[in-house]
Amino acid sequence: MQSKDQITAGNAARKDRMEGKAAISNTTTSCVFQLLQEAGLYCRGRINACMLHMLLPNSLLLKTKSQGRVVVLMGSTSDLGHCEKIKKACATFGIPCELRVTSAHKGPDETLRIKAEYEGDGIPTVFVAVAGRSNGLGPVMSGNTAYPVVNCPPLSSDWGAQDVWSSLRLPSGLGCPTTLSPEGAAQFAAQIFGLNNHLVWAKLRSNMLNTWISLKQADKKLRECTL
Incomplete structure (x- = not known):
């Protein structure tokens, strides 16, 4: 399938030639397919082959420059594994x-300097x-920046039930939510950036659709086994 410069109507009863239509149509369609693929909506080989046929040598490919970033602040490198999951x-x-x-307890000046570094660019x-243990990073950051802050504490099996309160019970005037899941922290950021970034938004919607499909498939499989 490939668009051409010819345009038709009435089951080809009327037709005309429109110079440049093929280039515009092929480039637009290719970018749409590229967006769907980058968002995670893979349509197997059919769309891949179609996309390859439509791509023009000088076509304008879909290029989305990231419009945001996530900065993970850890109290010590002992939390690196947890942070790598967020990344x-x-x-x-x-x-x-x-x-x-950085540590808001042991080096608050450095914590605020790092904050200012990212606010300034x-x-x-x-x-x-x-x-x-005691989460000072989230509350200190939240109280000193207008940027969104989310707590994602790496809870231990020994004192986790007690430690989490330092992320939940906060002074008034602070607005840093808490998620225990590294994936949840990343999704929190994505939902913020998705308000202004169409590709991040598309990836979020794609995840929702794929989850819905997997649930429908699981339900169908279970019903078939019980009938």
Whole structure:
């Protein structure tokens, strides 16, 4: 399937030639297919082959520059594994993620300096605070920046039930929500950036659709087994 410069109507009863139509149509369709694929809606070989036929040598490919980033602040490198999971989840949405080490308890000046560093370059940023035991990072960041802050504490099996309160019970005037899942922290950031970034939004919608499809398939399989 490939568009041409000819345009028809009435089952080809009327037709005319429109110079440049093929280039515009093929490029537009190719970009639509590329968007669907980058969003995670893979349509097997049929769309892949169709896309290859439509791509023109000088066509304008869909290029989306990231309009935001996630900065993960960890209290110590002992939380690195937890933070790497957040970074990996951010990558699935095409969101750059940086990892930094700072302690709001032991070095508050450095924590605020890092905050100012990211506030000063004009790039929309979501901060993720990763701190076990007593979480000072999230509340301190939330109280000193207008950027979104989310807590994602790496809870231990020993004191997790007690430690989590430092992320939940906060002074008034602070607005840093808490999620225990690294993937949840990345999705929180993606939903913010998706308001202004069509590709991040498309990836979120694609995830929702794929989840819906998997649930329908699981339900169908279960019903077939019980009938």
